[in-house]
Amino acid sequence: MTFGNVVERCRQNESELVREWREVVARSLAGRxxxxxxxxxxxxxxxxxxxxxEAGGGTDPQAEPYAEVRxxxxxxxxxxxxxxxxxxxxxxxxxxxxxxxxxxxxDTDVTGFFRVIDEFGLYTFETYTKAREEVITxxxxxxxxxxxxVVKLWDGVVALPLVGTLDSARAQVVMEKLLQTLVDTGSEHxxxxxxxxxxxxxxxxxxxxxxxxxxxxxxxxxIISGIRPQIxxxxxxxxxxxxxxxxxxSLADALMLALSRLxxxxxxxxxxxxx
Amino acid sequence: xxxxxxxxxxxxxxxxxxxxxxxxxxxxxxxxxxQTKLVTAASELARNTLTYGGGGxxxxxxxxxxxxxxxxxxxxxxxPGIADLALALRDGYTSxxxxxxxxxxxxxxxxxxxxxxxPGRGTTVTVTKWAR
Numbered sequence: 491m492t493f494g495n496v497v498e499r500c501r502q503n504e505s506e507l508v509r510e511w512r513e514v515v516a517r518s519l520a521g522r523x524x525x526x527x528x529x530x531x532x533x534x535x536x537x538x539x540x541x542x543x544e545a546g547g548g549t550d551p552q553a554e555p556y557a558e559v560r561x562x563x564x565x566x567x568x569x570x571x572x573x574x575x576x577x578x579x580x581x582x583x584x585x586x587x588x589x590x591x592x593x594x595x596x597d598t599d600v601t602g603f604f605r606v607i608d609e610f611g612l613y614t615f616e617t618y619t620k621a622r623e624e625v626i627t628x629x630x631x632x633x634x635x636x637x638x639x640v641v642k643l644w645d646g647v648v649a650l651p652l653v654g655t656l657d658s659a660r661a662q663v664v665m666e667k668l669l670q671t672l673v674d675t676g677s678e679h680x681x682x683x684x685x686x687x688x689x690x691x692x693x694x695x696x697x698x699x700x701x702x703x704x705x706x707x708x709x710x711x712x713i714i715s716g717i718r719p720q721i722x723x724x725x726x727x728x729x730x731x732x733x734x735x736x737x738x739x740s741l742a743d744a745l746m747l748a749l750s751r752l753x754x755x756x757x758x759x760x761x762x763x764x765x
Numbered sequence: 766x767x768x769x770x771x772x773x774x775x776x777x778x779x780x781x782x783x784x785x786x787x788x789x790x791x792x793x794x795x796x797x798x799x800q801t802k803l804v805t806a807a808s809e810l811a812r813n814t815l816t817y818g819g820g821g822x823x824x825x826x827x828x829x830x831x832x833x834x835x836x837x838x839x840x841x842x843x844x845p846g847i848a849d850l851a852l853a854l855r856d857g858y859t860s861x862x863x864x865x866x867x868x869x870x871x872x873x874x875x876x877x878x879x880x881x882x883x884p885g886r887g888t889t890v891t892v893t894k895w896a897r
Contacts (some may be wrong), residue, residue, distance in 0.1 A: 657776050689783060689801060691808040692864045720801035727802060728809075728870035729856050 496595065496603045497543045503594050504540070508533045510593050514586035518579050535562050536587070539610075549602070551609040563614045571621035580618045584611040638664050640671040647679045647748045648672065649741065651716075653686030661697035665704060672710045679748040680705055683741045685716030695730045702735050711751070713737070715744035768826035773814045773840075782811040782823045786838060793827050793834040795896050803836060803894040806874040809867040810840045810890050816861055818842025818888055828893065835876070835895035843887040850880060 500507060512529045519528065542555040551560065563584070570580040587607050591600055638660065643649050650668050654660075668680060682701065687694065702712040715738040717725075725732075738744040749756065771782050786807040790800040807823070814821040821842030828837045847853045854872065859865035868890075872878040875892040882888040 655780055657780075659776075688787075689805050689808055691805045691812070692866045692870060693808075693812060696864050720798040723798050724801050724805045724874065727873045728805065729866045729873070730864065730870075 493543060493602045496591075496598060496600055497540055499595055499598060500536075500540055500591070500603075504536065507587075507590050507594050508536060510590035511536070511587050514589050515583050518582040518586075519575070522575075523573075531562075531566060532583075532587075535559065535566070538562055539606075543603075543606070547606070549605055549609060551606075551613050559610065560613065563610060564617050567614045567618035568621045571618050571625060577615065577618060581611055581615055584614045638667050640667050642675060642677070643681070643745055644749065644752075644754065646675075646677050646752055647681065647745065648675060648677045649681040649683060649745075651683045651686065651741075654688075656687055656694045656697055658693075658697070661694075661701070664697075665701045668701060669704060669708060672705060672708055678710050679751065680710050680712045681741065681744040681748060682712055682714050683716040683744070684714065684721070685718070685741070687716075687721075690721050690725060690730075692728060692730060695725070695728075695732075699732070699735075711736075713744040713747055715739070715741045768824050771823045771825070772820075773811050773823055773842075774820045775815070779808060779811045779815060782825070783808050785823075786825055786836065789825055789827055789836045790894070793836050793896055795836070795894060799894055799897065802874040803838075803892075806871040806892055806894075807838050809871040810838070810892065813867055813890075814840045814842045814844075814888075816863075818844030821887075830895065833895050835893055837891065837893045839889065839891045841887065841889045846884040846886050846888055847880075847882040848884045850882060854880075 508529060511532050512525065515528055515532065516525060538558040539556075542553075542559055545555040547553055547555040550556075566583060567580055570583070584607065588604055591603065591607075639651070641649050641651070648668075648671050650664065652664065656664070668682075671677070672680060682698065684690065684698070690698075698714060702714070705712050713736045714732065717737055717739055736744075736747060738747060769785060771785060772778060773782060783804055787800060787804050790803050795803065807825075811823055814823070819842060821840065821844070824839040824841070826837055828835050852858055853860075854869045855865075856869045857865040868880075871890075871892065875894045877891075877893040879891045880888070881890075
């Protein structure tokens with residue numbers, strides 16, 4: 491593949507090309523990135539690209555001379571993905587060069603050069619998708635952590651408000667966190683609140699039962715609270731039995747039960763604290 | 766009525782089936798209790814399709830019977846099938862590690878329940894819940 495004098499002419503008009511290119515890109519980014527930063531990014535990419543073509547890069551984007559171009563594009567697409575730019579906005583960053591070249595070089599035959607740009611556009615797109623997937627995976631992991639706080643309600647009473655779907659992965663995190671908190675705080679009572687769990691099926695029930703049994707092995711009593719009327723009726727129809735595990739309609743009821751089991755005199759505690 | 770077909774190949778798909786069933790149940794004006802019952806039954810059956818059937822699909826649709834609206838959900842897999850249906854429906858029996866309440870429980874949660882299965886030919890379960 492020969493590129494004629496395209497590379498040469500690009501070099502001659504390099505600064506004009508970068509300016510045109512930046513304008514195309516700036517149109518799609520609509521001022522969400524500083525112009526100076528975009529211009530530097532594009533100038534580096536163009537310089538690396540022309541350098542690689544001068545070194546006989548050919549049309550294969552995986553070829554050795556293109557290593558620097560690839561590195562720059564990986565950086566660009568990762569940045570764009572993390573900053574939340576759309577695939578289109580990211581792709582324009584590369585494909586915009588075609589528009590700039592057509593405008594600046596006019597009627598020169600640029601078919602070969604365009605094919606190279608297309609290849610790199612696709613390459614950027616692939617990297618962008620990978621980066622986005624990484625972002626999603628990270629978020630899912632963070633959410634798993636976020637969604638399971640264990641809060642201390644009283645000396646010796648901790649609560650675990652569950653929100654959302656309790657699948658196997660989350661149930662595992664929940665159980666670990668609860669058991670660890672029981673040890674760390676020396677609590678003997680744990681309240682698992684399921685107000686925020688939309689559906690209690692046998693799998694969710696099984697996870698709850700296992701958590702309660704594990705907590706018991708460590709000497710702590712669990713109370714399950716937040717059982718709404720529709721959940722209660724569903725549990726009965728399913729035939730799930732919670733055995734001798736205490737269950738309550740609201741977190742407040744569960745706290746009252748825990749406090750009475752601990753023999754706490756709330757009024758005396760309040761008087762003690764305000765003194 | 767157009768039926769929606771949803772694939773079941775992972776835990777995330779079970780959640781998706783649940784959400785789609787809930788949306789239809791709300792549309793058919795099922796009461797909150799009935800919505801929850803149907804969603805829970807769908808959750809059990811979708812999980813069975815995944816765990817015991819090795820994955821499959823759910824087809825859900827709104828149905829009408831005179832003036833009554835309802836939701837029908839069909840779960841299908843091409844898994845090993847069930848040899849003894851009566852045993853599989855019995856509470857407390859499980860061939861896996863579950864509580865053994867899913868299939869029988871799902872039957873109690875809905876108004877109509879039909880199961881077809883043969884060893885080696887997969888399993889199809891159809892459930893319907895009507896608005897009161």
